[in-house]
Amino acid sequence: MTTTLGLPEPVRACLFDLDGVLTQTATVHAAAWKETFDAFLARRDGPGFRPFDAVADYDEYVDGRPRADGVRSFLASRGITLPEGDDDDPPESDTVHGIGNRKNTLVLQKIKEMGVDAYPGSVRYVHAARDAGLRRAVVSSSANCHDVLIAAGIDDLFEVRIDGVVAAERHLPGKPHPDTFLAAARELGVAASEAAVFEDALAGMEAGRAGNFGFVVGVDRVGQADALRRHGADTVVQDLAELLGGTA
Structure with missing residues (x-):
């Protein structure tokens, strides 16, 4: 069963990668x-x-x-x-x-x-997630994540940010290890099984699978849908707005 956001019912939090998922910086x-x-x-x-x-x-x-x-x-x-x-x-x-x-x-x-542009469909989706009461975090390997979020005008949409700076401070291994995503879920107060991962990178798919997250959404910006599925995506979309129709 899916919600109107295209996610399974147990999901209470969304963990978004930055580059290629939220912003057009990939x-x-x-x-x-x-x-x-x-x-x-x-x-x-x-x-x-x-x-x-x-x-x-x-x-x-x-x-x-x-x-x-x-x-x-x-x-x-x-x-x-x-x-x-x-x-x-x-x-x-x-x-x-x-x-x-x-x-x-x-x-x-x-x-x-x-400059930095956010994907309009991603911004719509994050707004919808917030309106639906879902918790929201950004999980990025980039040490420039905070500056990029501010430049794109979307910093206020997220409750938690686990980026390259935070990972270094906490000695968290990066993707394809799941540790940064798991840290975000903990800060949001949810279990991994209650969180959905949104990623465009193959390493991010592997991290989502390794962490046993409740749902893994592959975002295909470059024509690698099959590879995203092979590496762990439960569903693949070209734009997050596709999920707003209620099906995954």
Whole structure:
């Protein structure tokens, strides 16, 4: 049985990813990753380097993961190992943290230049969830989550925010581990079985499945519906407004 929000009756809380689910920033992140990795690979391998694929590589190795995990994951796919470095490594350093910091510098520049837009259908859905009395949290790997929410004008719609900053402070492993989602559910006072996860990343699907959440909604912005289902989605939509019709 589903509610008018397309969720099973036991669900009392909604846990939303940020980039690609609430805000139109996933393409900005993908572009920043591509610029970062291509510059590194060009220095390392020369003109014949194999570039970072902003769709396939982004989806498989970095989307939804904490920044340093994304660096490690992609480099491992190319058989590359780098020193970890330190959190404050300069962006030009060829270390895991240096590359991650270069990506963050680029994404902040792009957000400043381009601004941040929320998906209208997602905003409608979150308003409907609030009106229906459902608890609401944002769960993001991004350390820039709070700034993005404010820039998009939707910060006031959520009661809890578990982002990259909070995860680092609490030593919570990021997606595909379920810990950040579980932390959000705890803060909202609900069991995992009473919470729905809304994610567009394959790592987020795995986190939802690993945490035994009551419902996992895959948001397909890039034509990967089958992959989202394989990785744990109970249902897949292209826009959250599709759920407002009362069916999942």
